[in-house]
Amino acid sequence: MKRFLKPAVVAAAAMMLFLCAAPAALASVDVPYDSYTYNYREYVEYTPAPYIPAGSVTGLSLNIGEFRNPQDISIAPDGRLLVADTDNDRVVIVNAEMTEALMVIEGFDNNGTPDSFNRPFGVTVSDRGLIYIADSLNRRIVVLDETGLSAVQIIENPQSDMFAAEYVFTPLKVAVDYADRIYVISRNVFQGLMVFSPEGEFMSFFGTINVQISVWQRVWRALSSRRQREVGILFIPTEFTGVDVDDDGFVYASCIDPLGEQAAFRLNPKGEDVIKTGANGNVGGDLDWMPRGAGTYSGPSYIVDIIIRDKGLYSILCSRRGRIFTYDFEGNLLYIFGGMGAQVGTFRTPAAMAHTGDKLLVLDSGRQEIMLFAETEYGRLINEAVGLRFDGDERLAVDLWRQVLAINENLELANVGIGKAYLTDGNNSEAMKHLRLGMDRTYYSVAFKRYRNDLLKENLGAILTVAVVAALALYIWNTVKGKGGRKGDLLADD
C-alpha cells in the first residue's frame, strides 16, 4: 500500500508547495490587489498582475472641480474620454491623453432654446461621433452632434402597448450599434433592453432574462395557498446593469445574477443569448464565494458593467469585491484583478468601465475618480495570444503562450494553446502532454486517438506476430498437457 501511495503523497505535497510559493515568487510588481484565475478544479490560482495601476483622473486633475457621483464613462472613436458627471449635471470630454478637459457640457442648444441635463446617467458615442446621453431625470435621451454644442435628436416619452400604465421612462445606460439603433437600460424595466430605431421610435424589448426559480422555491410555491401566492414575492427577472455593442452588432449586456453563474449576455440580432461559456460553464465572476450574509464581502459577484475589447475579449466589473474579470470569446476566464481599498488602483464603488489602447479605465463613483490600468507584459501576452486564436492563427500564438508559461507555469490556458498548436502540427505526443497539463479532455482525446492510431499502424506487424505465436504456443501447450491427462480438480466430482 505504502509503495503505491508515497509517490502520490509526495506529488500532492509538491503541488501544494508550488501553489503556495507561486504568488510570492512572481510578485515582481507590487500591486494593491490580488491577481488570480481559477483552474480546472476551480481552485484559486494566483497569477502575476495582468494590469497594474497607472494613475487616475479626477475632476481636480482636470481643473474642472470634483466630479460628483459620476456614473458612466465612454471612449469616443477618436480616443477622447466622455464622463457622465451625474450629480454635477454635466458631461465632460477629456482628451485622449487624459490630461485636460476639452469641453464641459453643462447645457446645449435644443432647437434654438438653451437646455440642460438633469442627472445624466449614461453616455456613449456612436461610430459617426454623435454623443448619446441618458438624461435620466429629464426622462429622455439626448443626442448631441460631434461638437457637443447642439442637440440633433431628443428621444422622450416612448409609447407602446407593452408598457405598464404608470410607466415612467428613466434611462440609465445607453449603447448604439453600427446602424444607429439605440439600446437603453431603463429603471424598473424588467423585460430587457429597450431598443429604439435611429429615428427615435421605440421598437421592442430585447434580450429578456429568464427568471430563475430554485427547486426549493418551487416546492414552497406549490405548498402555499392562492392567497399566499398573491401576496408573496414576485419572481421578477433581474435588470441589466451595463450594455455595450460590438462591431458586428452583437449586444453585450451584464446583469446581477443571484447565483453567480451568468452575468454576461451576448445577444444576437433576434435578442437571443448566444454567449459561450468555458470549461466550467460560468461567466458570472467569482466561482468560490461565501454565502450571502457572511459579511459585506460575501455573496456572488455583483456585476455592474461590461465592455467589449478587441478580438472577442470582454471584461466585467464586480462592485462587491472590486474585481475585473476578463473572458475570451469562448468564455474562458483569462485573468482577474482589482480590489477594494483606498490606494491607487483600488475602488470604493466601481461603477463603469472603458478601454482604450492597452489601458483599462474604471470609474469609481464613490471616490469620484477614474482609475487607469496599464497592461503588463503578462497581460499583453495573454491578450495577444487570445487575439491570434480569435483570428484563427493558432500556430502563431504558440510563441506567445510559451512566454506566458515562462512567467506563469500554472496557466492551463497557455498549455491548451500550445497543445492545440502541436495538434495542428501533427506532433501528437507533445500535444497530449500539454493538453493534459491544460486539463482539456476533448482535445487531449483527439490527440490521443491519433497517437494511438499511429502507434498501432507502426507496430501492427509486431503485434500480429506476437499474437499468432502466442496462439500457437497455447495450442501446443494444451495438446501436450491433454496427453498427460487432466489433473483432477479437488472435489471435482463431489
Next chain:
Amino acid sequence: MTKYFTRDNLYYFRRTLTNPVDSFYEIRHREQGSVPLALVTVFAFSLCFTLDKIFAGFIVNTVDPRSVNGLTDLVSVFLLFGLFSVGNWSVTCLMNGEGRLKDILVVTGYSLMPLILTYIPAILISNVLAANEEVFYTVILGFGVAWTAILILMGIMTVHNYTLLKTLITLVITLVAMFLIIFLALLLFDLLNQVYGFFFSVYTEFSLRG
C-alpha cells in the same frame, strides 16, 4: 499461516465466483470459509479502489489527485465492511437467520472478488481509451458491481437459509441498523467527550485554585 489459507479454503474462494450458492452452503455448513481470506479480499478491494483513483486514464479520471488518500480509503472500506456485517448479523439474529457473524464476514468479503477482478482490467483499459469510449470502462465496472451485488444477495440468502423476499427485507433493515449503529456510536462518542470535558474542567479548576 497455512491454517488460514488451506487448499480447500482457496478452492471455495475461487468457486464462489461461479457457483455461489454451492460454495456458500459449504462455507456455512462444512466450515470451508476463512475469515482471514475474506479480510485479505477486502484489503485488496480497498487497494484497487485507491489505485483506480490514481491510475485510471486521464479521460475517465475526474478525481483530484490531491484528494486521494489510500489510508482513508482503507479505513472507510473496512469500517463499511464491518458495519454491514455487524448490522446484518444483529438483524438476522432476531429474524431466525442461521448464519453466524463469521459466515457473514466471509460472504461479504468473498463477494468483493468480482470487483477486484473488474477494477484491474478497467484501470488498464481506461489508459488506452479516448473520449466517447469511456463506456467500456463504465460497463466493465458496472458488471463488477452487479456481480458483487448478486453474490452478496445469494450469500446472505444461503447462509441464513432465507427466501429471496426475506433476504431483501433483511437487507433493507440491515441498512437501518447500520444507521442506528452510526447514530449510537456518535452519541456515545459525544457523551464520552462531555464526561471527559467535565472531568477536565474539574481538574483545571482544582489545579488553578491549588
